[in-house]
Amino acid sequence: MLSQYKGRRSSSMCPSTMGRSPCCEKAHTNRGAWTKEEDQLLIAYIKAHGEGCWRSLPKAAGLQRCGKSCRLRWINYLRPDLKRGNFTGEEDELIIKLHRMIGNKWSVIAGRLPGRTDNEIKNYWNTHIKRKLIARGIDPKTHLPIDGCSDHSALSSDRQTVSVAAAPQSEETLQPSVENRLQTICFCYRLGFQGSEACSCHKSYAKSFVSFQYPPLEEGQQA
DNA sequence: AAAACTCACAACCGCAAATCC
DNA sequence: CGGATTTGCGGTTGTGAGTTT
Numbered sequence: 139m140l141s142q143y144k145g146r147r148s149s150s151m152c153p154s155t156m157g158r159s160p161c162c163e164k165a166h167t168n169r170g171a172w173t174k175e176e177d178q179l180l181i182a183y184i185k186a187h188g189e190g191c192w193r194s195l196p197k198a199a200g201l202q203r204c205g206k207s208c209r210l211r212w213i214n215y216l217r218p219d220l221k222r223g224n225f226t227g228e229e230d231e232l233i234i235k236l237h238r239m240i241g242n243k244w245s246v247i248a249g250r251l252p253g254r255t256d257n258e259i260k261n262y263w264n265t266h267i268k269r270k271l272i273a274r275g276i277d278p279k280t281h282l283p284i285d286g287c288s289d290h291s292a293l294s295s296d297r298q299t300v301s302v303a304a305a306p307q308s309e310e311t312l313q314p315s316v317e318n319r320l321q322t323i324c325f326c327y328r329l330g331f332q333g334s335e336a337c338s339c340h341k342s343y344a345k346s347f348v349s350f351q352y353p354p355l356e357e358g359q360q361a
Numbered sequence: 362a363a364a365a366c367t368c369a370c371a372a373c374c375g376c377a378a379a380t381c382c
Numbered sequence: 383c384g385g386a387t388t389t390g391c392g393g394t395t396g397t398g399a400g401t402t403t
Contacts, residue, residue, distance in 0.1 A: 169372085169373080170371095170372075170373095170396090170397090171371070171372080171397085171398095172371085172372090191388095192388080192389070193387085193388060193389085205388080205389085206373085206374095206388090206389080206390090207372075207373080209389075209390085210371090210372070210373085211371090211372085213390095214371075214372085215371075242392065242393085243391090243392090244391075244392065245390080245391060245392085256390095256391075256392080257370085257371080257372090257392095258370085260392075260393085261369070261370050261371085262369095262370090264369090264370095265368070265369055265370075266369090363403105364402105364403085365401100365402080365403075366400105366401080366402070366403085367399100367400085367401075367402085368398105368399085368400075368401090369397100369398095369399085369400095370396100370397095370398100371395105371396090371397090371398105372394105372395085372396080372397100373393105373394080373395075373396090374392105374393085374394075374395090375391105375392095375393090375394100376390105376391090376392095376393105377389105377390090377391085377392105378388105378389085378390085378391100379387105379388085379389080379390095380386100380387085380388080380389095381385105381386085381387080381388095382384105382385090382386085382387100
């Protein structure tokens, strides 16, 4: 999912329904694959009213779906900025590198791949990349050689020092602490993709919903 | 030609976090 | 402040399409 969807609570929260009626009434909702008509209703509604308040959206849009289902359909399939199509080799490698560093944080990984969704990346990982890594002799879970590798230190240090700030933060909270001398920069920068299309560090990190803290790479160290 | 099997991906489920009242 | 509710995330499942036997 892209950065604008980051954070447990967003401005899209609907105040009028917050903390009231029970969650989605499943008794009278459609399930399974979406029809073209349902897609059109959802697209038309969001074009007219924008995203937000998923709870009340289905009724307002004339859909017999729960809000959760509408949100998922829009984010994963109907959004106009989705890229679709095959993943490029560069995207493959970026996913592998990010996964090695942060694990199954699909939404964070998706935030670094413009036009890709967390669900898409998760599926792609499970169907393609896992096998690709196994074929390379790499365990897709640990990113270590399958035949056993003694050097766990690099990976563990990566994992330990990466902290994920999942929610939007103020500029102050994103400032690196002086004490631990960490640098706060975007992943692409650390991975050497700065300036690429996937890199967002040309934008102020204060505006980014996701940031990471980790020590700067030593000279010659691989990300 | 058709049954069995495999693959890819859309959609669902359950939980945790965020927020409101 | 705590309970109630919504939203968002990651894991899992269902199913249609493609391939093999």
